[in-house]
Amino acid sequence: MTMPELMYREALNQALAEEMERDANVFLIGEEVGRYNGAFKVSQGLLDRFGSARIIDAPISELGFTGMSVGAAMVGLRPVVEMMTWNFAILAMDQIVNNAAKLRHMSGGQLRCPIVFRGPGGAGGRLSSQHSQALEANYAHFPGLKVIAPATPADAKGMLKAAIRDENPVIMFEGERLYALKGEVPEGEHVVPLGKADVKREGTDVTIITWSRMYYFCMEAAEQLAKEGISAEVLDLRTLRPLDEEAILASVRKTNRVVIVEEGWALAGVGASVVDLIQSKAFDDLDAPVGRVTGLDVNMSYAANLENATQPDAPKIIDAVKKVLYREGA
Amino acid sequence: MASPYSKEQLLTMYRKMYLIRRFEERTGQQYTLGKIAGFCHLYIGQEAVAVGPNEAIRPDDYMLSAYRDHGQPLARGSDAGMVMAELFGRGTGYSKGKGGSMHIFDIEHHFYGGYGIVGGQIPLAAGMAFASRYRNEDRVTVCYFGDAAANQGSFHETLNMASKWKLPVIYICENNRYGMGTAIARTSAVPEIYKRASAYGMRGEPVDGMDCLKMYEAVKDAAAYCRAGKGPVLLEANTYRFRGHSVADPATYRSKQEVEEERKNDPIPKLRDYAIKNKLAVDSDFEAIDEEVKAQVDAAVKFADESPEPALEELWRDTIVEEGEQDVRPRERVLGVKVTNWPKYPSGQELKVTWDLEPREQAEQADKKAGLSR
Ligand SMILES: Cc1ncc(C[n+]2csc(CCOP(=O)(O)OP(=O)(O)O)c2C)c(N)n1
Numbered sequence: 001m002t003m004p005e006l007m008y009r010e011a012l013n014q015a016l017a018e019e020m021e022r023d024a025n026v027f028l029i030g031e032e033v034g035r036y037n038g039a040f041k042v043s044q045g046l047l048d049r050f051g052s053a054r055i056i057d058a059p060i061s062e063l064g065f066t067g068m069s070v071g072a073a074m075v076g077l078r079p080v081v082e083m084m085t086w087n088f089a090i091l092a093m094d095q096i097v098n099n100a101a102k103l104r105h106m107s108g109g110q111l112r113c114p115i116v117f118r119g120p121g122g123a124g125g126r127l128s129s130q131h132s133q134a135l136e137a138n139y140a141h142f143p144g145l146k147v148i149a150p151a152t153p154a155d156a157k158g159m160l161k162a163a164i165r166d167e168n169p170v171i172m173f174e175g176e177r178l179y180a181l182k183g184e185v186p187e188g189e190h191v192v193p194l195g196k197a198d199v200k201r202e203g204t205d206v207t208i209i210t211w212s213r214m215y216y217f218c219m220e221a222a223e224q225l226a227k228e229g230i231s232a233e234v235l236d237l238r239t240l241r242p243l244d245e246e247a248i249l250a251s252v253r254k255t256n257r258v259v260i261v262e263e264g265w266a267l268a269g270v271g272a273s274v275v276d277l278i279q280s281k282a283f284d285d286l287d288a289p290v291g292r293v294t295g296l297d298v299n300m301s302y303a304a305n306l307e308n309a310t311q312p313d314a315p316k317i318i319d320a321v322k323k324v325l326y327r328e329g330a
Numbered sequence: 331m332a333s334p335y336s337k338e339q340l341l342t343m344y345r346k347m348y349l350i351r352r353f354e355e356r357t358g359q360q361y362t363l364g365k366i367a368g369f370c371h372l373y374i375g376q377e378a379v380a381v382g383p384n385e386a387i388r389p390d391d392y393m394l395s396a397y398r399d400h401g402q403p404l405a406r407g408s409d410a411g412m413v414m415a416e417l418f419g420r421g422t423g424y425s426k427g428k429g430g431s432m433h434i435f436d437i438e439h440h441f442y443g444g445y446g447i448v449g450g451q452i453p454l455a456a457g458m459a460f461a462s463r464y465r466n467e468d469r470v471t472v473c474y475f476g477d478a479a480a481n482q483g484s485f486h487e488t489l490n491m492a493s494k495w496k497l498p499v500i501y502i503c504e505n506n507r508y509g510m511g512t513a514i515a516r517t518s519a520v521p522e523i524y525k526r527a528s529a530y531g532m533r534g535e536p537v538d539g540m541d542c543l544k545m546y547e548a549v550k551d552a553a554a555y556c557r558a559g560k561g562p563v564l565l566e567a568n569t570y571r572f573r574g575h576s577v578a579d580p581a582t583y584r585s586k587q588e589v590e591e592e593r594k595n596d597p598i599p600k601l602r603d604y605a606i607k608n609k610l611a612v613d614s615d616f617e618a619i620d621e622e623v624k625a626q627v628d629a630a631v632k633f634a635d636e637s638p639e640p641a642l643e644e645l646w647r648d649t650i651v652e653e654g655e656q657d658v659r660p661r662e663r664v665l666g667v668k669v670t671n672w673p674k675y676p677s678g679q680e681l682k683v684t685w686d687l688e689p690r691e692q693a694e695q696a697d698k699k700a701g702l703s704r
Contacts, residue, residue: 023678027464035693052688053464059494064453064487071457074442075392076675077464079457094484098447099454107435107443108425109648109658143649167651 003184011157011185012042019164029056030082039084040179066092070100073115083119086135100169101144116163120176122213122263132300134264139171140240147241149173151215153183158192175213197244203233206257206321211237214261221317240270252282257324259291261312266294291320333608340605343542345619347377347598350401352627361577366417370431373401375572378597379504380405382545387553392440392458394451395474397432399444406439411633421640422664438669449482456492459499463685470556471499478509480523493532498556501564506571511583524566532562539567540595
């Protein structure tokens with residue numbers, strides 16, 4: 001049986017429509033989500049289908065409409081808040097971190113906050129510093145939140161559906177540069193559980209751990225490495241909080257060598273925590289220090305060559321893999 | 331002219347204000363004894379602002395506040411012992427001792443919390459009001475915040491949305507004239523907070539916050555306005571805190587004379603005098619309340635003092651909702667009473683959303699008029 005091919009944005013659109021159909025408590029709010037059909041067209045056609053009380057064009061008040069949605073979730077609605085991009089959600093961080101993440105705790109278990117905050121993260125194309133940031137590490141830091149970052153259209157659909165059904169605040173990073181990417185997406189009830197990583201490519205010599213857009217560079221690197229006789233396993237974390245410790249450790253025990261690839265900055269990054277996990281729970285299984293490929297420790301430039309140099313890519317990943325394999329004097 | 335209030339109404343309001351006053355006095359005392367820690371903000375002087383409005387709304391209307399949040403839940407009917415236990419950091423507190431003074435939550439009484447970030451609760455209230463409209467319920471949400479909070483972006487962003495979408499929310503600014511040690515006039519271009527409502531096309535009014543009945547009337551009226559779908563209301567309750575910003579603050583930034591002047595406006599004797607003058611109560615009524623409330627507050631302190639600290643396993647609870655997990659009902663958990671009025675929300679199957687936030691025809695006509703095609 002062949003599955004329909006959908007773009008990443010279409011997969012998200014399908015998830016939203018299906019969940020809104022299933023549960024009238026679900027509504028979508030954000031800048032340009034309604035009549036404009038979404039800044040990245042994720043909400044295409046939803047206003048016509050669900051009306052203006054459920055597909056809400058918000059003013060440019062990130063903190064305001066985020067907090068308002070948290071309040072709606074406190075009394076049982078299930079808001080999906082679209083951030084035009086995560087760069088702008090920095091203005092809303094107080095409401096996400098100080099309210100959504102802590103409501104259940106501060107109320108001693110009286111309240112729940114079933115809400116999804118979603119939108120594109122990571123670098124745009126030639127947009128310079130304020131529009132090109134991978135900010136997932138910021139949110140992965142906070143107890144009370146779940147953080148997800150699917151790479152493929154199928155995962156995007158399945159994880160958004162799971163996020164909307166989750167009783168906790170979920171932060172969903174989509175890839176700004178993934179929206180037009182196509183892949184097979186199961187129709188109808190396709191729910192990918194949160195907190196589960198996925199071995200996207202089996203291998204025996206080294207594990208490459210990644211998520212979101214970097215996944216594609218990792219797959220490209222793995223293909224090239226295969227030609228050189230190096231068998232790389234690609235583990236797509238998909239969820240960054242909670243980390244799927246079992247899947248990470250199982251893969252490390254199998255390949256004994258690890259490279260972690262992250263679009264964001266190295267210091268206090270998600271990868272740093274994965275390294276910590278591996279060295280504290282699987283040190284004896286390691287044949288080499290864990291390698292990391294991250295964005296450079298600088299802000300993003302506009303100039304094409306500088307922008308490219310700032311981000312991880314397949315050649316950098318290949319170098320890192322060879323280093324943990326002690327090959328070619330890397 | 332005869333008073334429009336019944337004896338019962340007046341004594342209920344008096345009793346609640348008096349309870350808050352005595353509770354707060356004991357709170358300050360327990361803080362000095364080291365039984366209460368952290369930031370602890372007393373409500374003494376502002377009792378009318380919590381009690382009048384609470385009597386003017388329904389028990390199932392929503393309410394939330396900032397960190398000066400012991401008064402409102404007591405006005406709503408929360409258990410004084412469990413509030414005190416929360417201040418003591420005991421497992422029998424409303425939030426199992428995890429929230430403390432600044433985060434009292436009592437969902438059974440529809441009190442949706444105290445919040446420690448200045449202005450952070452203002453958008454939450456709009457969201458709760460949004461949910462009421464979304465479900466076609468005629469509930470209102472009452473949200474308290476301080477004068478200094480009115481300078482936060484959250485205030486301006488939220489008023490804009492609440493007014494545009496006609497959300498049934500009553501914002502009560504407790505203007506006690508200071509944000510910590512800074513007089514509001516020093517930091518605000520327009521220190522009359524109610525005037526800011528006009529910038530968002532919404533109703534805004536000043537109210538005498540030292541008069542419980544004035545607060546009652548203002549909120550009664552505002553609630554009817556909200557329930558009729560006319561939109562939000564901003565009330566500026568002009569009030570005064572007789573104590574420092576928190577228990578630890580000696581409040582040297584205000585003159586003795588100013589405080590003395592304001593103490594003459596004490597809302598509690600004011601209500602008492604009103605009741606006596608209108609022949610709705612006599613001295614012995616107040617003496618009886620005095621005794622009852624003192625005993626109630628004594629019992630609350632004793633309850634808190636004798637309660638155990640939370641179990642260490644509690645550290646790992648209440649951060650993430652596990653699948654199938656129920657919400658905690660504090661009075662059921664602590665006192666073993668059956669809580670019956672826990673909020674219930676319609677499931678996604680039962681719910682019919684009939685509200686049109688931005689009617690399509692209207693939008694299309696506007697487009698047509700402007701010569702736009704879609
Ligand atoms: C965002 C933020 N900034 C600063 C503080 C520190 N702080 C706590 S209360 C307060 C004064 C607020 O005054 P107001 O809003 O008028 O309320 P009141 O204390 O008078 O009731 C300040 C500055 C805080 N809690 N949150």
